[in-house]
Amino acid sequence: MANSKYEYVKSFEVEDEVMPPNLIIVRIEAFNFDGFSDIHDFEKPNDEKALALMSSCAAAVLEEYPDIVFSYGFNDEYSFVFKRKTKFYQRRASKIMSLIVSFFSSVYATKWKEFFPHKEMKCPLSFLARVLCCASLEVLQAYLAWRQNECHIRNLHNTCLWMLIKSGKSAKEAVEVLQGTQKQEKNELLFQQFGINYRMLPEMFRQGSCIFMTQAEDVVKYNEHGVPVKRMRRKPMMIHDEHIAGRNFWNGQQYLLMELGAFENDIKKIKAEYVRSFLFENKLMPSTWIVIRIDGCHFHRFSEVHEFEKPNDQQALNLMNSCAVAVLEEFKDIVFSYGVSDEYSFVLNKDSKFYQRQASQIVSVIVSFFSSAYVMKWKDFFPFKELKYSPSFDGRTVCYPSTEILRDYLAWRQVDCHINNQYNTCFWMLVKSGKSKSEAQSYLKGTQAREKNELLIRQFNINYDTLPEMFRRGSSVFRMKGEDSMMPENGRLEEVKQKVIIDHSNIIEDSFWKEHPSILS
Ligand SMILES: Nc1nc2c(ncn2[C@@H]2O[C@H](COP(=O)(O)OP(=O)(O)OP(=O)(O)O)[C@@H](O)[C@H]2O)c(=O)[nH]1
Ligand SMILES: [Mg+2]
Numbered sequence: 077m078a079n080s081k082y083e084y085v086k087s088f089e090v091e092d093e094v095m096p097p098n099l100i101i102v103r104i105e106a107f108n109f110d111g112f113s114d115i116h117d118f119e120k121p122n123d124e125k126a127l128a129l130m131s132s133c134a135a136a137v138l139e140e141y142p143d144i145v146f147s148y149g150f151n152d153e154y155s156f157v158f159k160r161k162t163k164f165y166q167r168r169a170s171k172i173m174s175l176i177v178s179f180f181s182s183v184y185a186t187k188w189k190e191f192f193p194h195k196e197m198k199c200p201l202s203f204l205a206r207v208l209c210c211a212s213l214e215v216l217q218a219y220l221a222w223r224q225n226e227c228h229i230r231n232l233h234n235t236c237l238w239m240l241i242k243s244g245k246s247a248k249e250a251v252e253v254l255q256g257t258q259k260q261e262k263n264e265l266l267f268q269q270f271g272i273n274y275r276m277l278p279e280m281f282r283q284g285s286c287i288f289m290t291q292a293e294d295v296v297k298y299n300e301h302g303v304p305v306k307r308m309r310r311k312p313m314m315i316h317d318e319h320i321a322g323r324n325f326w327n328g329q330q331y332l333l334m335e336l337g338a339f340e341n342d343i344k345k346i347k348a349e350y351v352r353s354f355l356f357e358n359k360l361m362p363s364t365w366i367v368i369r370i371d372g373c374h375f376h377r378f379s380e381v382h383e384f385e386k387p388n389d390q391q392a393l394n395l396m397n398s399c400a401v402a403v404l405e406e407f408k409d410i411v412f413s414y415g416v417s418d419e420y421s422f423v424l425n426k427d428s429k430f431y432q433r434q435a436s437q438i439v440s441v442i443v444s445f446f447s448s449a450y451v452m453k454w455k456d457f458f459p460f461k462e463l464k465y466s467p468s469f470d471g472r473t474v475c476y477p478s479t480e481i482l483r484d485y486l487a488w489r490q491v492d493c494h495i496n497n498q499y500n501t502c503f504w505m506l507v508k509s510g511k512s513k514s515e516a517q518s519y520l521k522g523t524q525a526r527e528k529n530e531l532l533i534r535q536f537n538i539n540y541d542t543l544p545e546m547f548r549r550g551s552s553v554f555r556m557k558g559e560d561s562m563m564p565e566n567g568r569l570e571e572v573k574q575k576v577i578i579d580h581s582n583i584i585e586d587s588f589w590k591e592h593p594s595i596l597s
C-alpha cells in the first residue's frame with residue numbers, strides 16, 4: 077500500500093538478532109508475585125495449584141512453539157531453551173521474548189479457572205522477561221545449575237520463614253531468626269523446631285520442574301471394529317530431578333542430546349562471570365522518547381476464528397482500547413498511547429526511569445499485562461462469544477530522539493490507519509456486493525484516496541467522512557487532568573487527579589497537541 081512521508085521513522089528500529097552459535101534462552105518471572113499471591117490467598121510458601129498452573133502454561137508454550145526443546149521453572153519463573161539451530165522469527169530477541177511472555181500471560185489468564193474454579197482472578201498478572209544468550213553448551217549448563225541452586229536456596233528459606241510465621245512469629249522476627257543462617261542450620265531448624273525433614277518435602281518444591289517434549293502414542297480414534305487407532309504425537313512431559321545440569325540427567329534424554337548436545341563434564345562451581353552475563357541487561361538511550369509497540373500475532377486468523385465484523389469490529393476495538401486504558405492506569409510512566417487494528421503504541425516520557433530503561437523488562441511487563449487484560453476482559457465485550465484460544469502479541473521498543481520525530485512516528489501510525497481503513501472499507505463493500513476477493517483486489521489496484529471515496533459514494537452511497545471516527549482515525553488513550561488538579565491543598569501539591577480517556581482526534585495536526593500541551597511537555 078501507499079507509503080507516507082512519515083515512514084522514515086522506521087529507520088529508528090534496531091536489529092537484535094541473536095547470532096548463532098549462541099543458544100537462546102527466554103526466562104520469564106512474574107512481576108510483583110507477592111502482591112498477586114496475597115490478593116489471591118495462595119498457600120505459603122508453595123501453593124500447589126498455583127505451581128501446577130505455571131507448569132501447565134509452560135507446557136502450553138512448548139506445544140505452541142516447537143523450537144523450544146526444554147524448560148525449567150520453579151515458584152513464579154520459567155526458562156525456555158530453544159533448539160540450537162532455531163530460525164524462529166529470524167532469531168530476533170525482542171520478537172521471541174515478547175511473544176513467549178505474552179502467550180504465557182494470556183494462557184495463565186485463560187487457564188486460571190481450570191485450577192481455581194472457585195476463585196476469581198482479580199487482576200492481570202504480568203511477567204518480566206529477558207533473552208539470555210549462551211555462547212556454548214557449558215554456559216547453558218551453568219545457567220541451569222544456577223537456576224536450580226536458586227530454587228533450592230529460596231525454597232529452603234521460604235519454608236523456614238513460613239513455618240516460623242505460622243508458629244506465631246511476625247514476618248520481621250522470622251526474617252531476623254534466619255539472618256545469616258547457612259543451609260545446614262536451616263535444615264536443623266526445620267527438623268528440631270517443626271519435625272520437618274526437608275528432604276521429604278515434595279520434589280516439585282525443592283527441585284523445580286522440567287518440561288520437555290516427548291513422542292507418545294495417542295489414541296486418535298476407534299475404527300469400525302472398535303479397535304483404537306494410535307498415532308505418535310509430541311507431548312509435553314514434566315519431570316523432577318535433583319541435578320538437571322548433571323550429565324546423568326541431561327545425557328539420558330535422547331531428545332535433548334539431538335537438539336542441543338551432551339554435557340561433557342559435571343559442574344563443580346558456577347563461574348561468577350557467567351552469572352554476571354545472565355544478569356546483564358541492555359538499557360535504552362537516555363533522554364529519548366521510548367515507544368513500545370505491540371501487535372497481535374496472526375490476528376488475521378484470530379479475527380476469522382472469532383468472526384469479527386469486517387472491516388472493523390467495534391467491540392474488538394473497544395476491547396483493545398479498554399486494555400490500553402488498564403495499561404495506562406497501571407503504569408504511570410506511560411504518557412500517551414495510540415491504537416489501531418490489532419496494535420497499540422505506548423509512549424514513555426523522554427526522562428522516564430521506568431525499569432531503569434531496560435528494554436526487555438519494559439516491553440515484557442507491558443505486553444504481558446496487556447495480554448492478560450485482553451483475556452480477562454474478553455467476556456465483558458463478547459458475552460456471547462467464547463474465546464477459542466489464547467491470543468498473543470509481539471512487542472518492541474524504539475527510541476526517538478526528538479518530540480518532532482515522535483510526532484512523526486504517531487502520524488505514521490495514523491496515516492497507516494487511514495490508508496488501511498479506506499482500502500478495507502472499499503474492499504469489503506465490494507465483496508459484500510458480490511465481487512470475489514480477487515476481483516475486489518484488482519478493482520482497487522492503483523486507486524487513489526479520492527477515487528476510493530468516490531467509489532463509496534457512487535456505488536454504496538457511503539460518505540467516508542461520516543464513518544465512525546474510531547475506524548477512520550484510530551484511538552488515542554491518555555490522561556486528562558481534572559479541573560481542580562492544580563489546586564495545592566494546605567500548601568502541599570496533592571496528587572494530581574487524572575482520568576484516562578479514549579479519544580479519536582486527528583493527532584497528525586498541531587491542534588490536538590496545542591489542546592493537550594501537558595502530554596508531551
Ligand atoms: N474482521 C476484522 N479483522 C481485524 C480487525 N482488526 C484487525 N483485524 C485483522 O487483524 C489483521 C492485523 O494485521 P497484521 O497485524 O498486519 O496481521 P496479523 O495477521 O496479525 O499478522 P502478524 O501481525 O504478522 O502476526 C488484519 O489484517 C485483519 O485481518 C477487525 O476489527 N475486524
Ligand atoms: Mg498483527
Ligand SMILES: [Mg+2]
Pocket residue numbers: 371372417418419
Ligand atoms: Mg497489526
